Amino acid sequence: MRDGFVRAWYIFYYDLKKYYLKAPVLSWGILFPLTIVLVLGTGFGAYTYSRMIPVGFTIAVLFASTSIVHVAVAFEKMSGSINQLLFLPVKSWEVALAKILGGLLYGFIGAGLAGGIYYYLSHGLGFIHPLIYLYSLTIGSIVFSLITLLIVFWLDPVPAVAVLNIVRFTMLFLGGLLIPKPMIPPIIRPLVLFFPSVYVNDLFNYGLYNRYDYVDPYTSMIILLIYLFTLVFVAYRIMLRILKP
Amino acid sequence: MIVIENVDKYFGKFKALDNVSFEVRNGEIVGYVGLNGAGKTTTIRIAVGVLYPDKGDVLINGYSITREKRKASYHVGWVPELPIFEPDAKALDYFVYLAGYYGIPAGEARRMGRELFEKVGIGEAADKKLKQYSQGMKKRFALAVSMINNPDNFLFDEVLNGLDPEGIAFFRKLALEFKREGRAVLFSSHILSEVENLADRVVFIHKGRIIAVHTMEEIKSMAKPALRIKTDRVDEGLVKILGEYGEVRVKDDAVYLINPSIDSSSLIEKLSQKGYRVEEINRVRPSLEEVFFKIIGEQK
Numbered sequence A: 001m002r003d004g005f006v007r008a009w010y011i012f013y014y015d016l017k018k019y020y021l022k023a024p025v026l027s028w029g030i031l032f033p034l035t036i037v038l039v040l041g042t043g044f045g046a047y048t049y050s051r052m053i054p055v056g057f058t059i060a061v062l063f064a065s066t067s068i069v070h071v072a073v074a075f076e077k078m079s080g081s082i083n084q085l086l087f088l089p090v091k092s093w094e095v096a097l098a099k100i101l102g103g104l105l106y107g108f109i110g111a112g113l114a115g116g117i118y119y120y121l122s123h124g125l126g127f128i129h130p131l132i133y134l135y136s137l138t139i140g141s142i143v144f145s146l147i148t149l150l151i152v153f154w155l156d157p158v159p160a161v162a163v164l165n166i167v168r169f170t171m172l173f174l175g176g177l178l179i180p181k182p183m184i185p186p187i188i189r190p191l192v193l194f195f196p197s198v199y200v201n202d203l204f205n206y207g208l209y210n211r212y213d214y215v216d217p218y219t220s221m222i223i224l225l226i227y228l229f230t231l232v233f234v235a236y237r238i239m240l241r242i243l244k245p
Numbered sequence B: 001m002i003v004i005e006n007v008d009k010y011f012g013k014f015k016a017l018d019n020v021s022f023e024v025r026n027g028e029i030v031g032y033v034g035l036n037g038a039g040k041t042t043t044i045r046i047a048v049g050v051l052y053p054d055k056g057d058v059l060i061n062g063y064s065i066t067r068e069k070r071k072a073s074y075h076v077g078w079v080p081e082l083p084i085f086e087p088d089a090k091a092l093d094y095f096v097y098l099a100g101y102y103g104i105p106a107g108e109a110r111r112m113g114r115e116l117f118e119k120v121g122i123g124e125a126a127d128k129k130l131k132q133y134s135q136g137m138k139k140r141f142a143l144a145v146s147m148i149n150n151p152d153n154f155l156f157d158e159v160l161n162g163l164d165p166e167g168i169a170f171f172r173k174l175a176l177e178f179k180r181e182g183r184a185v186l187f188s189s190h191i192l193s194e195v196e197n198l199a200d201r202v203v204f205i206h207k208g209r210i211i212a213v214h215t216m217e218e219i220k221s222m223a224k225p226a227l228r229i230k231t232d233r234v235d236e237g238l239v240k241i242l243g244e245y246g247e248v249r250v251k252d253d254a255v256y257l258i259n260p261s262i263d264s265s266s267l268i269e270k271l272s273q274k275g276y277r278v279e280e281i282n283r284v285r286p287s288l289e290e291v292f293f294k295i296i297g298e299q300k
């Protein structure tokens, strides 16, 4: 088990050197969400500033983590070198863990950059419950990474991009992010609760400003954990068998 | 020792492998032959753990590739049909990186890499990027990589493709060396003359099913002796006369008399009596190719 983590770290470290500056990571993972972060932070958004700041964080984390995971698997599938990786004496979960570590790191980078921007624009980052904020950042990054991992392992690289973008953009609009709760018709609201982004965002909201939109923070924390374990289970049971390198 | 047990593999609804079973013993070279799309590469990819079987399993030195992947992987070397590695990595750096997975420290891996590169004939290109490698160089690099952990089982998928004559000779020597050292070698190839030269046994696959497994001796005895005859003309009359002495096959500009019940000099005499001038007649060596077409032909 310990050796497994060491090997996962080894893969992760090599991935970093290879992929951290790749164009899709920079454009989709950093530039795009930071644009939104800026837009929200400078008040072009329709809602009050402090409402939009957690959203900025969520979007930054969502796009940063999903982009690196996508690239770190899709590029390897496209070049075919993933075959070599799977051939080596590693277990599939070690490969998966390495990719998720990348998503986690990028989630933190995304949040860090968003935080920097908001700090600079001095909108008073509360950080009332720093641990809850950190929880959301960590579990959120992992959940987003796992979703990406499933998509990109399951599908060929090109359709994977399309599906990933559908998922990400659906979350932007229906996942409790860009469209604030009061503007979402009540009939659609239950649908919103299906997306993990709602809980990540609510926890950011709570961590920063001690408030939430949809569900109380402890329920959010539990739901995110359920997401996490379900995704790990699905990934473990299905993904590795249907792998199409 | 490689044991492939009742392996099924589907791609969607298409059944690419149907209950494939065979083994490669220690100190044995087994050739794997079949038409394009028969399922050779799929079998090999499953056996090295890159693809998951829908049914069945593969044992490498007794370790299951599906359930004990890591242990099994330690004992197997693989040259893929199309060796693809990190295109932007330098060959030796990439080799060192791969060796890391086997717990070999970087310094030692670098030394070992240089040695193996020298052995497979890419010593000069150790610091080149892999995308600058030619097809044959990639095969040679893949050979070096397959030997990283000094495994006792090897699976070579069309390893001869893209190798120059010197490379082919090198591979032949290497395979025999592995055999002497008691390792198990499976190799797929379309170059049947090489399979014939090298293999102790041949496994025939057709449309995802193993249709025959024969030792080289069996193949030699199955391939019936034949006379290859060239005459001034080939017509029905000729075929009819020859038909009295064995099975006749016309191929290219020659006629083959398979399993002849007459010796060449009597045949020349008989033919000239009927007005055919024999320009050339010789015994042909029984070949794997002939057996291959016979076995595959029976399936069609």
Ligand SMILES: Nc1ncnc2c1ncn2[C@@H]1O[C@H](COP(=O)(O)OP(=O)(O)OP(=O)(O)O)[C@@H](O)[C@H]1O
Pocket (backbone or CB within 6 Å): B011, B016, B034, B035, B036, B037, B038, B039, B040, B041, B042, B043, B081
């Ligand atoms: N990833 C895949 N998806 C769908 N079908 C596949 C896939 N890989 C192989 N096949 C199919 O499985 C069958 C067996 O292919 P395989 O590559 O094993 O053949 P092969 O014996 O190695 O052929 P060749 O001599 O051309 O290398 C073929 O019909 C092929 O189309």
Ligand SMILES: [Mg+2]
Pocket (backbone or CB within 6 Å): B040, B041, B042, B081, B157
């Ligand atoms: Mg093949």
